[in-house]
Amino acid sequence: MKRFIISSIVFLAICFCCIEVFLVPISFAFEQAAYKSKNLDPYCRINFVTECNDTNADLLIIGNSRAKDSYNDVLLSELTGLKCLNLAMAGYPFDFQYHIMYKTYIKHNVTPKYILMEIGPFSFFDYSTPKYTIEMLPYIDREEFQFYYDICPELSYKDHYRIIRYAGKYEEMVSQIMKIKESDSNYKNELQANQVLKDDTVANPKENYEKNYLKKKTFNVEKNPDIIKLFKSFMSECEDQKIQVILVCSPIHTTDGTSHFDMEGFWNLITDIIKGHEIKILNYQNLFEDNTTYFANSMHLNSYGKNCFTRRIAHDLDSLNILHHDAQSK
Amino acid sequence: MLFNSYEFLLFLPITFLLYWFAFRKRKWQNLLIIVASYIFYGWWDWRFLLLIALTSACSYISGILIERSNGNRKRQRLVSVANIVINLGILGVFKYYNFFVENLDVLFGALGWHLDWVAINIILPVGISFYTFQALSYTIDVYQKKVTATHDIVEFFAYISFFPQLVAGPIERATNLLPQFQQQRHFDYVKAVDGMRQMLWGFLKKLVIADNCAIIVNQYWDWYDGLSGVSLFLLGVLFTFQLYCDFSGYSDIAIGCARLFGFNLMQNFNFPYFSRSIPEFWRRWHISLTTWFRDYIYFPLGGSRCDKWKTIRNVYIVWSLSGLWHGADWTFVCWGLFHATLLAIYNIFGIKTKYKDIVAKGHYLPNIKETFQMAVTFFLVVIGWIIFRSENMTQAYNYLKSMCTNDLIDSSPFYGKKLLIYCIIFIIIEWIQREKLYALDISGIRSAKLKWLICLSVAITIYLFMSTSISTFIYFQF
Numbered sequence: 133m134k135r136f137i138i139s140s141i142v143f144l145a146i147c148f149c150c151i152e153v154f155l156v157p158i159s160f161a162f163e164q165a166a167y168k169s170k171n172l173d174p175y176c177r178i179n180f181v182t183e184c185n186d187t188n189a190d191l192l193i194i195g196n197s198r199a200k201d202s203y204n205d206v207l208l209s210e211l212t213g214l215k216c217l218n219l220a221m222a223g224y225p226f227d228f229q230y231h232i233m234y235k236t237y238i239k240h241n242v243t244p245k246y247i248l249m250e251i252g253p254f255s256f257f258d259y260s261t262p263k264y265t266i267e268m269l270p271y272i273d274r275e276e277f278q279f280y281y282d283i284c285p286e287l288s289y290k291d292h293y294r295i296i297r298y299a300g301k302y303e304e305m306v307s308q309i310m311k312i313k314e315s316d317s318n319y320k321n322e323l324q325a326n327q328v329l330k331d332d333t334v335a336n337p338k339e340n341y342e343k344n345y346l347k348k349k350t351f352n353v354e355k356n357p358d359i360i361k362l363f364k365s366f367m368s369e370c371e372d373q374k375i376q377v378i379l380v381c382s383p384i385h386t387t388d389g390t391s392h393f394d395m396e397g398f399w400n401l402i403t404d405i406i407k408g409h410e411i412k413i414l415n416y417q418n419l420f421e422d423n424t425t426y427f428a429n430s431m432h433l434n435s436y437g438k439n440c441f442t443r444r445i446a447h448d449l450d451s452l453n454i455l456h457h458d459a460q461s462k
Numbered sequence: 463m464l465f466n467s468y469e470f471l472l473f474l475p476i477t478f479l480l481y482w483f484a485f486r487k488r489k490w491q492n493l494l495i496i497v498a499s500y501i502f503y504g505w506w507d508w509r510f511l512l513l514i515a516l517t518s519a520c521s522y523i524s525g526i527l528i529e530r531s532n533g534n535r536k537r538q539r540l541v542s543v544a545n546i547v548i549n550l551g552i553l554g555v556f557k558y559y560n561f562f563v564e565n566l567d568v569l570f571g572a573l574g575w576h577l578d579w580v581a582i583n584i585i586l587p588v589g590i591s592f593y594t595f596q597a598l599s600y601t602i603d604v605y606q607k608k609v610t611a612t613h614d615i616v617e618f619f620a621y622i623s624f625f626p627q628l629v630a631g632p633i634e635r636a637t638n639l640l641p642q643f644q645q646q647r648h649f650d651y652v653k654a655v656d657g658m659r660q661m662l663w664g665f666l667k668k669l670v671i672a673d674n675c676a677i678i679v680n681q682y683w684d685w686y687d688g689l690s691g692v693s694l695f696l697l698g699v700l701f702t703f704q705l706y707c708d709f710s711g712y713s714d715i716a717i718g719c720a721r722l723f724g725f726n727l728m729q730n731f732n733f734p735y736f737s738r739s740i741p742e743f744w745r746r747w748h749i750s751l752t753t754w755f756r757d758y759i760y761f762p763l764g765g766s767r768c769d770k771w772k773t774i775r776n777v778y779i780v781w782s783l784s785g786l787w788h789g790a791d792w793t794f795v796c797w798g799l800f801h802a803t804l805l806a807i808y809n810i811f812g813i814k815t816k817y818k819d820i821v822a823k824g825h826y827l828p829n830i831k832e833t834f835q836m837a838v839t840f841f842l843v844v845i846g847w848i849i850f851r852s853e854n855m856t857q858a859y860n861y862l863k864s865m866c867t868n869d870l871i872d873s874s875p876f877y878g879k880k881l882l883i884y885c886i887i888f889i890i891i892e893w894i895q896r897e898k899l900y901a902l903d904i905s906g907i908r909s910a911k912l913k914w915l916i917c918l919s920v921a922i923t924i925y926l927f928m929s930t931s932i933s934t935f936i937y938f939q940f
Contacts, residue, residue, distance in 0.1 A: 133482060133649050140658070143914070147921045 188242045189217035191455075194229055195250025196220060201432040202250060202382035204442040211446035212455060214246070226255060226359050230366060243373055246455065248445075251379045252431070253398055256355040256363065355401065367409050378412045378454060382441060383419040385427050412454050416441070463505035465715045466668055473502065478722055488646045492620040495723070499625035503588070510587040513552060518622040520548050521597040525604045525611035525618075542605040546598060553594045556584055561790030589629030591787055595754055597622055600636040602758055609636045617643040626719040630712045632730040632750035639725070647724030656905060657721025662920050663902035664714030667707035669928035671888055675704035675881055683851065686864040694865040696882060698844045701851050703885045706735065709748070714900055733896045735843070735889065736821050738835035739813065740804045743843060751787070755780050766809075774809060778802045788850070793858055797850040804842060820896050884927070 191214045193203050199220030208216040219233045370377045379402065384395075395417065406413065419441070420426040426437030433441055449455050463469050477498045485494045504511045524545035531537040567576060600621075603609040612618045621640050627633075679701045686694055713730035720727045730750050737743035744752050756765075763776040778799065785798020807813075821836065822828040828836065845862070852858035895901040902920065904913050 133651075136649070136651050136654050139655070143917065143921075146914075146918060147925070150918060150922055151925060 186241060187217055187237075188215065189244050190214040191216040191246040191248060192234075192237070192244040193218040193220055193248045193250070194234060196225075196229070196252075196254055198252050198254070198382055198431055199250030201434075201438055202441050203248070203445070204438055207439060207442045208446055211443065212449060214455065220250065225257060225356070227362050230362060244375060246376045246378060247370060248378045248380055251381050251402060252384065253395070254431075255398075256359045256401070360401070360405070364405055367405065367411060371409055376412070376454070377409075378414065378449070379406070380414045380445065381417050383416050383426065383433060383437070384431060386418055386421050412452075414445070414448060414452075416444070419444070463502045465712065465719075466665065469505065473498070474719070474722075481723055482649055488644075489616060491647065492614075492616045492643055495620040495625070496616065496623060499620070499623035499628060502625040503623065503628055506588050507585065513556070513587055513590065514593055514623055515619075517549055517552060517594055517597050518619050520545055521601050521622070522612075522615055522618045524601050526613060528601070528604045529611040538605055542601055545601045549594050549598055553590060556587055556590055558786075558790045559584065592631050592633055593622055593628060595633050595751075595787075596635075599633070599754060599758065600640070603636050609640065612640060612644070614644075624720070624725070626716040626723075626725075627727055630709070630716070631748070632713055632716065632728050633754055634727060634750065638728055642725050649724065652905075653721050653724070656903070657718040659902045659904065659917060660714045660718030660721070660900050662718075662917060662924075663900055664711040664716075664718060666902075666920055666924050667711030667714065667888075669924055671884060672704045672708035672711060673928065674884065675700045675707070678881055679704055679851070683861075686857075686861045689864070691865050691867075694861065695844070698848045698865075700881060700885070702735075702840075702844050702847050703888070705847060705850075706731075707888070717900075729899060733820065733892055735840055736836060736893065736896055737839050738817055738821055738832060739808060739839055740801065740842060741808055742817050743839055744801070744805075751784070755784055759783060770809065774806045777805050777809070781805070792855055793849055793852050796855060796858070797846055800846050800849055823897060 191208070191212070193199055193205060193208075193216065197220070200218065203216075203218050203220070205216040205218035208214075217237075219229070219237060221229055221233055367377060399415075402413065420433075420437065426433055426440060463473060477494070481491055481494055485491045500511055500514075503514060524541050527541045528538045531541065570576070600609070600618075604611045612621075617640070621634075621636065621643050624634075624639070679697060682689060682693075682697055683701075689697065710731035717727045717730070728750055730748060732746040732749065734743050734746035737746055760776055760780045763779060764772055765776060766773045768776075781798040781802035782795055783798070784801075785794040785796070788794040788797070821832050848861055848865075849855075849858045852861060892901045895903060898906075902916070904916055907913050907916075
């Protein structure tokens, strides 16, 4: 009996040592690789925001992958004379962007003067992240840890987060991330919407559009009421803090000005949300239409499109006198 | 309480230490098992305890009554039938009531009568089918004089509620497990270490293979329109591995855990995906349930010792019930009928199915014939699991149809490819170890260092590749 108990303890101790001695450095190396890799976007972005201490941007860009691919913050800073920072995060819904990206940023920085929010068909979509779970194995654990760490810095011992997570102290956070992960029915919708053009728009846009979209009905992206509610409260929060919010819909690949998303429903909802608020809206939905020179896929600009669009937005912000700040005189 | 939860991580060592150090006498150990098992089961919902206590009490009393009516066969039969009716009644209400109401509603709906108001909101108690069948087998065995009725209520309640196998089997027979509660247990180092290894392997199956496969399967299953035929088949294969690793993983943990307490549970899986025919598959998959149906339904109906058509009828009856046992849904019934049909075909054409040994025993690789047989069996099993996994028959039909009619290969992203590599590595290990009781049975290796190294590698693999979300076992719902 004693032998069994001692063996079990020794076995656990060796496991622990192996993990500590060999695997933590390996994980760290993976982490660094992940940090530098463009493919591991959510992971990098969460790390990025935790490192944005005292950046104190004047203009903060918030949104999903469309925001990430539409605004070059360095270029925008040059053009507007403002300190701009793109906090966009691909593949996560607004509640995640708000609670994780924005709130973490705000903890260590002064309140921005302007918030440029990307809006589009997926703004109120509660899409989950299983795709990233797969892509990011084995980094997903780290990412989840970071998720908790951002909110509870006392969780400094990284490798014990699983036990800590299950101790019940962070139930709310767990349920939040589980909610994001488990809404896989929504995720399927997102896949369905993005699937075709992601692969071949650029190669053969017209043919693929006809083949894949014309036979389909208008795609109505599900809007999550909780996210809409949070979005509304965020608008009020910005107003209270005297932050000028600019809602921008960056270009979507369209044919004859028609997108396969239900944009009318979307704009009705936006109109309803901003009612009573002093919010500027800029709609570039049809700016590039089906000119594939600018697009990476149906919903995202390529790097050339990103820079072109950044120039355009900088110009419009200036000409429409939206940015009435000191830097404009520079 | 889930095996793969942190509560269990505390629960197990505490129970183990109390069992061997504080409660050394058999009666006290049995009592501790009841308390621990009720805590384990009540962790889901304390109200479930009333049901399991009721089932146990009914079977316990009926066992004694049957024994007391010795010589009065009619009365024994009456008691036995009454117990079966009560137990199946509980199972029927909690598991099948709404299913039957829904179907009657559809039936009467055509006449303009609606019965939807009769439907009630009932929670399905975890593992109810498992312990109900275990309790039933006891009464039938007492009636058939295979086992003598126990008068010790503690050992009987411990037998029904024994926590390692309570919620997902193996469905133990009184002839095997009950005598073990009646004997003094002694700690056996070799047995305990072996149990730990089996648990470790069970955790690897569940946490690394099953849970990771579940992410992909759940994500893509409904999306059969957008995937190619090959991707859909591969998704079916992933589910095939998910189900196997989930369920046999549970059984491994259960058997290993029982061994820590000095008990031997029956083998529930014996490398089923290396079967050369469907009948062989069913002799290797969920053995405790298959043998239960064989002994208590198939044999009493006449089994195969009657003419060919009656045998086929018996097969259909058994497999419809087996399907229904898995869940109150037509998909399960159809899955059962699908297997019944396959078994009937084997029967009609007299295809050899009674293989004594595991495939390619004593060889590294199977021969061409065996490979072909295994491939065909595996393919048929995958088709069966697709029906099993679908939410309704329309989905099952559409899935299978899309598998045949969609483009064979497409460029859409299917993220399960990486997991297929995990599955291939896993199946290679299982193949190498197929002559053992379970794949991590390394008791034959002499070098202690090598044994430690293998176990450490498995533990670290679990740590590295386990899915981060804690998920329940599929078979709990049955």
